Amino acid sequence: MSKSSFVAEAVKKYGQDRESLMPILQYVYEKKHYLSKEDMQEVAEALDLSSADVYGTASFYSFLDTKEKGEKIIRVCKSISCDLKNKEQIISAIESKLNIKNGQTTPDKKFTLLETNCLGWCHKGPAMLINDNVYTELTPEKAVAAIEENL
Amino acid sequence: MSTDKLQKFKKRIDLIFSDVNWKEILDKALKTSADDIIKELIASCIRGRGGAGFPTGLKWKFAAQQKSDKKYVICNADEGEPGTFKDREILDKQAKKVFLGMAICAHTVGSDEGYIYLRGEYKFLVPQLEKELEEFHKELKAKKLDFKISIRLGSGAYVCGEETALIESMEGRRGEPRNKPPFPVVSGYLGKPTVVNNVETFVYTAMILKDGSKQFCELGTKDSRGSKVFSVSGDTPNPGIYELELGMTLDEFVELFGDGDTKAVQVGGASGFCVPRRKFKETIIGFEGIPTGGSMMLFNSSRSMYNVLHNFLDFFCEESCGQCTPCRVGCQQLLKGIVAVKAKEKPSKYLEDLKGMTETMKSSSKCGLGQSVPNCFNSIIDNFKEEVIY
Ligand SMILES: Cc1cc2nc3c(=O)[nH]c(=O)nc-3n(C[C@H](O)[C@H](O)[C@H](O)COP(=O)(O)O)c2cc1C
Ligand code: SF4
Numbered sequence: 001m002s003k004s005s006f007v008a009e010a011v012k013k014y015g016q017d018r019e020s021l022m023p024i025l026q027y028v029y030e031k032k033h034y035l036s037k038e039d040m041q042e043v044a045e046a047l048d049l050s051s052a053d054v055y056g057t058a059s060f061y062s063f064l065d066t067k068e069k070g071e072k073i074i075r076v077c078k079s080i081s082c083d084l085k086n087k088e089q090i091i092s093a094i095e096s097k098l099n100i101k102n103g104q105t106t107p108d109k110k111f112t113l114l115e116t117n118c119l120g121w122c123h124k125g126p127a128m129l130i131n132d133n134v135y136t137e138l139t140p141e142k143a144v145a146a147i148e149e150n151l
Numbered sequence: 152m153s154t155d156k157l158q159k160f161k162k163r164i165d166l167i168f169s170d171v172n173w174k175e176i177l178d179k180a181l182k183t184s185a186d187d188i189i190k191e192l193i194a195s196c197i198r199g200r201g202g203a204g205f206p207t208g209l210k211w212k213f214a215a216q217q218k219s220d221k222k223y224v225i226c227n228a229d230e231g232e233p234g235t236f237k238d239r240e241i242l243d244k245q246a247k248k249v250f251l252g253m254a255i256c257a258h259t260v261g262s263d264e265g266y267i268y269l270r271g272e273y274k275f276l277v278p279q280l281e282k283e284l285e286e287f288h289k290e291l292k293a294k295k296l297d298f299k300i301s302i303r304l305g306s307g308a309y310v311c312g313e314e315t316a317l318i319e320s321m322e323g324r325r326g327e328p329r330n331k332p333p334f335p336v337v338s339g340y341l342g343k344p345t346v347v348n349n350v351e352t353f354v355y356t357a358m359i360l361k362d363g364s365k366q367f368c369e370l371g372t373k374d375s376r377g378s379k380v381f382s383v384s385g386d387t388p389n390p391g392i393y394e395l396e397l398g399m400t401l402d403e404f405v406e407l408f409g410d411g412d413t414k415a416v417q418v419g420g421a422s423g424f425c426v427p428r429r430k431f432k433e434t435i436i437g438f439e440g441i442p443t444g445g446s447m448m449l450f451n452s453s454r455s456m457y458n459v460l461h462n463f464l465d466f467f468c469e470e471s472c473g474q475c476t477p478c479r480v481g482c483q484q485l486l487k488g489i490v491a492v493k494a495k496e497k498p499s500k501y502l503e504d505l506k507g508m509t510e511t512m513k514s515s516s517k518c519g520l521g522q523s524v525p526n527c528f529n530s531i532i533d534n535f536k537e538e539v540i541y
Contacts, residue, residue, distance in 0.1 A: 019341070021323030026271075026304055060325040060472075063271045063307035079233040080421075080462045081384040081448060117309060117466055118233040119272050122382065122448070123390035132274045 006031045007042040016047050025058055033073065034065045062116070070105045070112035072150050075129045078115040081122035090126050091115070093140035097147050111147070164370065164378045164394045166358045167351065168240075173247045174290055176361045180255040181294055183360070185215055188259045192356060195364035196376035201227055201312075201349030202419070202444035203519065207356060210346060213336040214260040217344035222262040224253050224298075225321075225340065225347045228269045229305055229312035232420035233466060234446030237380040238350040239273050240392050245354065246283045250300055252353025254291060255360060256346055257298040265300040266340075268317050271307050309470040313518050314339075314347040316472065327474045328518035351380055351445075372398035375437030379445060385417075386410050386451040398439075402431040404447070412451040415534070420446035421463040422523035425456070427534040456535035460489060463527045471520060478521025481512040485528055489539055499540045502532055 010027035014020035021043070028039050035058050037051075044051040058064045065073075076082075076091055091102055094113055098106050105112040121127035124136035128143070135146045180188065192208030199205045214222060226249060230238040242249060253265045269276065284300055291298055303321055305311050311320045315329035318340050339345025348356075355377065359367050367377045375397035384390045387408045395404075405413045417425050418434075418441045426434050426441065434440055450459060464486040473479045488505045491497040509525035516522045532539060 018323040019321060022303070022306065022320060026306060029306075057323065057325055060327075061306035061308050062469075063305075078462075079466065080417075080459055081234060083458075083462055084385060084450075084454065116272075116307065117469065118231060118235075120230055120236040120239050120270070122234050122236055122384035123392070125384070129272065134275060 007039055007046065011043075011046045018047065018049070021047060021049075021054070021057060025054075025064055029064055033071055034067060034069050036066075036068075040066070068105075068109070070109050072110060072130050073112045073114060074147075075114050075116035075119070077117075077119040077121065077125065077127045079118035079122065082119075082125035082127055085125040087126040089140050090128065090138050090143045093143050094147060097144045110151075164396060166378060167248075167354050167380050167394050168244055170245075171248065171358075171361065173251050173357075176357055177251060177254060177290065177294060177296075180251075180357075180360050181258055181296060185259045185261070188255065188360065189215065191359060191364050195359045195367045197352070197355055197359060197367065198375075198438065199349055200351035200355065200379060200444065202232070202422075202442070204438055204442055207348065207352055210336060210348070211256060211259050213334075214262075214344050214346045217260075217337060219344050221264070221341075221343045222260055223340045223343055223345040224256045224260070224262045224265040225314075225317070225335075225345055226253055226265070226267040226300075226350055226353055227312060227314065227317060227347050228267050228273070228350050229309075229317060230270055230273075230350075231309035231312050231470075232422060232444055232446050233463070234384055234417065234420045234448045235382045235444055236384075237382045237392050237445050239276070241350050241354060241380070242267075242269075242273070242276055242280065246280055247287060248354045248357055249350055250284065250287045252348075252355075252357040253300060254287075254296060254298055255357055256348070256353070258296060260344070260346055262346070263297045263299070265298060266321065267300060267302045268305060268311070268321060269302055270305040270311075274304060277302060277304075308472075309466075310472045310518070310520055313520065316518070317347065318345065325472070327472045328520075330517065349444075370396050372435075372437055372439065374398075374439035375442075379443075381443070381447050382445045383408050383447050383449070385448040386413065386454070387449045397437040399436055400432060401426055401434040401436060404436060405431055405449070408447070409449060410451055412453075413449050414452045414454070415450045415456065417446070417448040417450070417459070417527070419443040419526075420448075421466050421527055422520070424526050425459070425530040425534060430534075456531050456538045457489070457493060460527065460531045460539065461486070464489070464524075467520070467524050472518075475515075475517040475521065477512045478516040478518075478524070481508060481516075481521065482524055484508060485524070492540060499536075502536065502539065506532060 010024040014023045044054045311326040316326040320326040335345040467482040
């Protein structure tokens, strides 16, 4: 499937109103794991908006990356409750497993490692997301196992 | 430990997570006039559970009074406050009761369209919610209530929990809060009258209609009627979700949840207040004391309150929408400021200058985010100054 057909699909599904912008961007993001300049231009045309407006909106949201990321995005919760539960160890374990630093993407574009604000699992920290899937009560071993599950 | 006591406590109130016959409650509500529903909610004194605590009965009354061809009902499930996770649990375990509250609201204010604005972090809930919605919509159809609920997702922005930012986001824009007034009940989604309520608030409205306002009023205190769902985390042997009566003191709370060495409790998340041990006895959890959207984080004496404050300020720097200067620049300066004091690049009295700056943030920030950053800052600086300096 050519890249741009995701935009067409999304517009067909959600319509061309401005209120559909978020669902459309979220749809394309889910398929491609980031929003390219071309995608945003195409969305702008379909919704009759300026590309600056679309980019301005997309770039506001931390889950709508406008730079290319890995296929699986790991987001480790850095809020205080997870921090108290040693989320640093989780990050170190993932860094050495994937041989990248926090904030980086693996050369094969499979994984990106990021930190994020409260994931809403404070009673079961440390917690992380791999794309939409939640992993809680992590230990370094469990974090590594989660990565392997997603290989 | 206090586990026995906790078990007793847990059994006492069970309004939010109890199984109910939702079809029966819906029947009852649809047979009740809008006026009577509003009266019952006002009599219950229920105030919003999302943090700001606006009286729910009044909100619905204002929305009902608006003359408009279209009105919206929005359930705020953005739950981004650090230390809060109860809305996820409610939607996971009792989604129908949330829909029920929304449908009752629709019937009361005269709306045919509802939305659940669910934070992107909870996207995994969507398939099960869609399934439950399908069943729910069938029942509405059978009862001839013209109301449909759809789910909209957020994309990782805390400020979108602020009701006008949430509406901006639903309209396909940056989640930048609007000036109020006009309030959403007058001009909300697409400029139409809109009720925005928290997940938990909707469930309580349904339960108040089921059991009557009197029963609800018997719980809590004069200023904080009823119960509330608390999200408990941090240094506690009993982390989790608990429905407790409002108006308890922090002392009682810590007796139930503390690990024996609790030095401070952060009430209300990053945007709430830090209370040190010596003030536990006099501090009431409720609107007359310290209100909370539910976030309760306990810290024991092994924790550095400097790290806690640093973590909160870092959070606000990232999540400020940047629209107004006091908040955008203020958050950054507070963070830089405490780092500089810690590194002895600035004298300790610089903290007083920073506190002065929080006055400006409080009075001139556009929305609740910037206005509440001073809460954590001042309460940590005032009570744990040595930890921030040395
Ligand atoms: C920065 C900020 C974030 C907020 N986040 C939420 C939230 O996640 N959930 C929520 O219900 N209310 C949140 N609120 C409060 C809402 O603006 C609004 O008052 C609330 O949804 C109204 O519902 P209630 O009356 O039932 O509490 C937030 C407010 C601010 C200023
Ligand atoms: S106070 Fe902060 S979050 Fe609120 S509008 Fe101003 S910059 Fe945005």
